[in-house]
Amino acid sequence: MLTKVLARVLQSLPKTRTGDYIFSYLLFLRAHRRKPGSGMLLNDYLFRLKTSKEMLSPLRQFTSDKALVKHFVAATVGDKYNIESIAVLESKAEIDAFDFPASCCIKPTHGSGRVILRRDGEPIDKAEIKAWFDLNYYLYKREVNYRYAEPKVIIEPILFGGTKGEDYKFFCFNGKVKLLQVDIGRHHVHTRKYYDGAMNEQDFSMKRPRELGPYELPKNMPEMKAVAEKLSSYFGFVRIDLYSDGDAIYVGEITHCPENACARFIPLEAEQTASDLIFN
Structure with missing residues (x-):
């Protein structure tokens, strides 16, 4: 109730x-x-960022769009780090007319967390996809950087054949990688590992359970860090989300307010540890 x-x-x-x-x-x-505090705990900082004028800056709005951000990536680190755009559809009529590839990734450009992975020509729910055009993600969580985003749907290939590649999320402050979140088994049993900027594993997690098993970071981690830091250098705080199979690197998105400032640490007292790593 x-x-x-x-x-x-x-x-x-x-x-x-x-x-x-x-x-x-x-x-x-x-x-x-x-209550949100005035100190430098991560969630308190994110709350202040989310509710500040900074979130309406043109660059934060531009890079929140999953299609437009590719122009920023190409200009900043090179187009080779962009996932191919098979199509960007701008209306419900285009959804009806489009011949979706047998295997592809389908997602709205103007929101977060919604994605359809089509494999081997399986049926897709076009009604669900068309409903995304009525989505105003700003109204969902009041992340104002999405408020004026134009609704579109982007079609991309499924990376690495859908068999390899984890999500690597780099928390950057003042142009430096301070914390790395690795999302493991995102579409199965979703766990996470965290590392400091020197890639030392940390004994905490955030929102999802900590992955306790061994994990080997990809061999191209130095290049991934360099990409993240170059992209982040245009912002005070930002999270750069990358994919890699150990060889290729692709930018997934740029996240301006991770977890909407609402993710709890596991254990709770680890928020101080993570915040010290990020802001010191």
Whole structure:
């Protein structure tokens, strides 16, 4: 009942920066069971970033779009780090008319967390894809960098044949990699490992369980760090999300407010450890 009441309250808030602040404040309270502070704990910092004018900067808005960000990547580190765009569809009519490849990755350019992986010509739900055009991701979590994003759907190949390659998410501050999150088994049993900027494994996780088994970082990690740092140098804080199979490197997206400032650490006291790594 409380969740339903909170949802109604959140949706009734005005679509203004004041309304965005209250919305984000209530989400933070629910996630962390505390008020956001003024210190340099990661989630507190992200809350301040999310509710600041910085999130409306043209570059943050531009690089939040999964199609437009490829222009930034090409200009900054080179087009070889971009995933091929098979098509960018701009209307529901184009969805109906498009002949989707037998194997492909389908996702909206103007949001996060929604993706369809089509394999071997399996049926796809075009109604679901067309519904993405009605999605305003800003309204979902009040991440204002998405507010004015034009709805589109991007079609890409499935990387590495869908058999290899983890997600490598580089938390960068002032142009330097400070923390690495590795997402393992994302579409199966989703676990995570964390490393500091020198690639020393850490004994905590965030939101997902920590992967306890051995894990070998890819041999091209120095190049991955260099790509992340060059892309991040245009921002104070940002997370650069890369894919790699150990040879090729591709930019997945640029994330400006990881987990919407609402991810809890495992254990909770590890937030101080991670924050010290990022901001010191």
